[in-house]
Amino acid sequence: xxxxxxxxxxxxxxxxxxxxxxxxxxxxxxxxxxxxxxxxxxxxxxxxxxxxxxxxxxxxxxxxxxxxxxxxxxxxxxxxxxxxxxxxxxxxxxxxxxxxxxxxxxxxxxxxxxxxxxxxxxxxxxxxxxxxxxxxxxxxxxxxxxxxxxxxxxxxxxxxxxxxxxxxxxxxxxxxxxxxxxxxxxxxxxxxxxxxxxxxxxxxxxxxxxxxxxxxxxxxxxxxxxxxxxxxxxxxxxxxxxxxxxxxxxxxxxxxxxxxxxxxxxxxxxxxxxxxxxxxxxxxxxxxxxxxxxxxxxxxxxxxxxxxxxxxxxxxxxxxxxxxxxxxxx
Numbered sequence: 001x002x003x004x005x006x007x008x009x010x011x012x013x014x015x016x017x018x019x020x021x022x023x024x025x026x027x028x029x030x031x032x033x034x035x036x037x038x039x040x041x042x043x044x045x046x047x048x049x050x051x052x053x054x055x056x057x058x059x060x061x062x063x064x065x066x067x068x069x070x071x072x073x074x075x076x077x078x079x080x081x082x083x084x085x086x087x088x089x090x091x092x093x094x095x096x097x098x099x100x101x102x103x104x105x106x107x108x109x110x111x112x113x114x115x116x117x118x119x120x121x122x123x124x125x126x127x128x129x130x131x132x133x134x135x136x137x138x139x140x141x142x143x144x145x146x147x148x149x150x151x152x153x154x155x156x157x158x159x160x161x162x163x164x165x166x167x168x169x170x171x172x173x174x175x176x177x178x179x180x181x182x183x184x185x186x187x188x189x190x191x192x193x194x195x196x197x198x199x200x201x202x203x204x205x206x207x208x209x210x211x212x213x214x215x216x217x218x219x220x221x222x223x224x225x226x227x228x229x230x231x232x233x234x235x236x237x238x239x240x241x242x243x244x245x246x247x248x249x250x251x252x253x254x255x256x257x258x259x260x261x262x263x264x265x266x267x268x269x270x271x272x273x274x275x276x277x278x279x280x281x282x283x284x285x286x287x288x289x290x291x292x293x294x295x296x297x298x299x300x301x302x303x304x305x306x307x308x309x310x311x312x313x314x315x316x317x318x319x320x321x322x323x324x325x326x327x328x329x330x
Contacts, residue, residue, distance in 0.1 A: 001028055001233050006240045008033035013080045015039050015067050015113065016048075016087030017060075020190040020198075021129065021228060023052030025084060028232045030056045039076055039087070041066040046090065047191035051328040067109035073116035080121060082239050085113060085166075086129045088159070093196040095155035106158035107165070114169045126166055126177040127239050132224070132252065134160040134181055137289045141222075141256075144295035145181070145248050152289050163248065176245040178238050183252035183294055187228030187314060188321035192329040200225055200262065204318055205330070207266045207273030214278040216288075219260030224252040224293035227314035230307040237305045244303055252294030253307045262311075269315045 012029055016022045017038030029036050038060055042048040053060060065072035067087045077083065088106045089095060095102040110128075117124055133156035134149050151157045166177035186200035195202035195214075206213045234251050238244045257265075263275035280288065300306050309317075322329060 001236065004032060004233070004236045004240060007236065010034045010081040011037070011079050013037050013039065013076055013083045015083070015085050018042065018048040018050060018052055018062070019086065020047050021185065021231060022084070022086045023189050024187070024228045025086070025232050025235060026053055026060055027056055028236060030059045032236070036060040037063065037076065037080070039063045039065055039067065039072070041087070045194065049189070049191065049328070051325070052189045067113055068104065070112050070116065073112050074120055077113070077116045077121045077124060080124045083113070083117070083124050083126045084129070084235060084239070085110065085126055088162070089155065091196045092153055092155050095153055095158075099154040102154050102158050107161050110162035110165050114165060114175065117175050118169065118173050122173065122175055124175065125239060125245065126175065127235055128163060128166045128177060128179045129235070130159045130163045130179055130181050131156060132181050132183045132250070132292055132294065133289065134163065135289070135292070138292055141291060142254060142293050142295040143250065145250055145298055167246070167248070170246045178244045178246070179248045180235070180238065180251045181248065182231060183224040183226050183292070185226045185228055185231050187318050189228070192322070201318070203263055203266050204270070204315070204322065207270040208319065208322060208326070210272040212274055212276035213263040213266065215259050215263050215275050216278060216280045219263070219275070219277060220258050221288070222256040222258055222291040222293055224255065225257055225262065225311060226252050226307060227309040227317070230309050234299070234303070234305045237303050241303045247302065249299040249303070250294040250296050251299060252296055254294050254296045256291070256293040257311060265311060266315055269312065270319055
């Protein structure tokens with residue numbers, strides 16, 4: 001990651017910066033010499049955790065506010081060179097229980113940010129973190145960026161809408177924006193209190209607690225699992241690649257892994273726990289899109305990025321982190 005140039009002394013805003021991806025991104029940016037401001041509303045159960053930035057707490061500015069707050073965003077976007085827009089309602093199950101909140105955070109929040117930029121800083125560059133859930137059920141594999149978008153859950157619908165807003169502001173108002181459709185990501189600093197998003201890390205918690213890892217159905221559903229350091233490197237490379245703006249990119253490994261094989265690998269590396277088949281809950285069944293793995297040839301060509309960390313190595317690093325800091329996440 002040290003090879004990424006052009007971020008030293010740049011002013012960077014990370015929305016949702018105390019969460020899983022945002023905090024890992026903030027740490028990398030500080031190491032590269034950027035001046036980082038974090039905004040986070042610390043909504044319960046969403047993953048925001050001040051412990052996530054303990055190593056850089058004196059090197060970043062933290063603003064406890066909300067992307068839906070126009071006064072805050074009008075102030076915070078001023079003078080920024082890059083904005084990594086990660087703030088969002090990221091709980092799939094909550095999005096079905098409370099879809100109005102989902103719409104409000106993911107769509108209104110994005111629009112408030114973009115309007116703040118239109119009024120106060122048209123020169124900033126926006127990197128939007130969307131989800132592979134925007135595709136819905138795969139009609140062909142691997143999934144490329146031209147694949148139909150048929151989201152199965154409100155969370156994915158609002159992410160797709162936010163992505164379209166970023167692209168409209170890029171096209172009409174010339175506020176440069178790049179959009180990422182990110183696959184299942186795992187690694188250190190992910191919340192471990194519940195399993196309603198990011199079952200990968202929940203599997204790790206279960207194994208570390210020497211409990212049964214709940215594998216839904218027959219365990220054969222395929223997913224594309226990305227280690228968070230690879231994602232962070234990808235986001236930084238997209239940010240510093242002029243030709244990436246105005247475009248949408250899949251971000252993943254392109255390597256399909258079944259949930260059963262994932263559970264077995266976690267058990268092998270952790271040395272505890274066991275895989276156990278279980279029935280889908282109704283809520284999960286309703287939003288389960290089936291097999292997914294990404295075609296990442298587009299981002300490889302334009303940004304020259306590709307993942308580096310294997311599944312085994314990523315699991316080892318994740319387990320080591322939580323063994324050290326378990327009490328901050330359990």
